[in-house]
Amino acid sequence: MGNIVVSPHDKEGQHHMMATPTSNNPNGGSAATAKNKSEITVLLLGAGESGKSTLFKQVQFFHGVGITHDQERIELIEIVRLNVLENAKNLVAATQHLNIPIEQPENRETAKLIINSLNTNDLEDPSWSKRLYSLWKDAGIQKAYENREKFQLYDSTEYLFENLDRICSDKYVPTVVDVIRTRTKTIGITDMKFDVGDGKQLRLVDVGGQRNERRKWIHFFNTVDAVVFLTSLSEFDLNLYEDNGYWRVKESLRVFNEVVNNALFYKVPFVLLFNKRDLFEKKIATKSFSKYFSGFNEAEEKNPVACIEYMTKLFLNEITEHPLDTVSVKTLSAIDHDNSKQVFEEVKQFIMTQQHRE
């Protein structure tokens, strides 16, 4: 984790993820032909846990692509419950690593069961709601939770534990918020087409964000009409899932640099979304922001606008090749349906206007 201002050309050698396009990609800058295309391909890019799939799910929902298949719904129940168990396991494991004992003996019993035998079907029994909630409220677990920047934990932990009484029941049906809040790590590349009116289709491409996944992004770079790059505002105190010794902000900046300056995207409208604004505002209220950025004025660290402005500068400084007038910066809270809808609408407008200028 670094108390540093990241320099724009910081290459750590071995983690080079995307080959810079060379002459074997002759049709670079496809936006020139995009004006009259009936299909617009938009890539959602960003490092791991920046919210790409959350936005993807929101876009699916507000374009009427929902869940019809009863079985798919039942599978979602399992995925939500798996999330609960994974969160519980991670917290229990953290108490071990951080050497913070779970205080109440009955909670220790629960912890043991979680690690050894509990599975998603068990959670149909409402008694687990009480037991898991009691574990969650244990002083030891809460202390570990306060120190969650020291290990890997999902953003939705608190939400899931606060909704256990619904989830631990044989009548449980996931709500849309549950589905949005559930973390499923995306692996590989997936896409979906949406009708956006005027006889045009939007093809949205969602990808995995971890280092190994980013090597796969290149497959789509040739056919892109716009890039939406997400980064998490609330990751300033966190290290990577795939590399515990590496600061997430540094990684995001590095990935952003490689994407935004990629020659294939020179002519492509580019949107930078600062996601998780909601979490970020909560976080800076209790945590020091300036501790992580030596160039930032400490007196301003409780002011979200000043912090976001600073982050914006940090990212825009990375842009060396891409024309700045085709870059748009916005903040987002992807778990919020209305906000996602509004921001995505603005993104769409921006992309369309840029294409008309061509």
Next chain:
Amino acid sequence: MMKEQQPVEAFSSKNSSSGVCRIFSLVVGDPMKEGKGLGAKTTYLIQTEVVKSGFPETRIVYNSRKRYSDFKLLHDECRKLTSSDFKTIFPPKSFKKFNEKLIAERKEAFQHLLLEFVDNPVLLNNQNLKLFLSIPAQTHLVPPSKHKDIPSSVKFKFSSVLKNEEMKYTFKQFLIEEHNIEPFEFLESCFQIQKQGSILIEEFDRLVIQEFVEHGSSREINIDNRTRNLKNTLSTQTDLVMWNGQLESVLQPATNAVKLHLKTDSFPRFVYNWPTFKQFLSSKSDAFIASITKGSPDSQQALIFV
């Protein structure tokens, strides 16, 4: 005319104005003779069930009654709009208006025609078509999903892609399309090694660690930092060979993680969104489908897009 079924927590409670609905089923039925003498006519009931976006979704059924001449008008208009013919031939005029066989044939033809209309992106949101179906004008319709072959009670088991050879092959094709074959190849390699019962540590290092696990390895899998450290477990071993018991304890955290990712992320998309899987299934016998699913398949319901 309109009946709502369980409007449970509709998705956009805050912005109900955005009526995005997917057509779920469209059935023409219940021919009925109305009127007497020269004014007598046969009307057909059209029931369109739509799914209003949200989760859980709301189902709404719209009912409308139309006669032959109404269908004719709509058909002519749709043909103009698409400037092409439809696969279904419009039933010709006939003097035996109340012949039962004729009515049954017309009913069938009308249904196929309407299905063709709603399947056509140009016509789907046409106001006259909506009016015809009694669907409110402000409703934005999206095409029916194409999953026609799977009854909704069927549950596909993830384990089937590990056990059943044909499923495995199909799933691998899907993963290749999603640029995500590495985790599956990792599982296969681990399985292969376990089948052998033992492996030289050196070989294990070359075939598994350097191939799939290490940062930057050529087929690197997506696992968290702690799980990745299975190499540490390995370096504490002084033996040259690893035997089955050891193998399992070394590999299990990583294989479990990889299986979980495939199961929760890739597998649902494979089953519910991948057209090739539907084609694959449609060529299979009921016995095969039963072998890869839990529970018994529903009796196939006619013309429901599930």
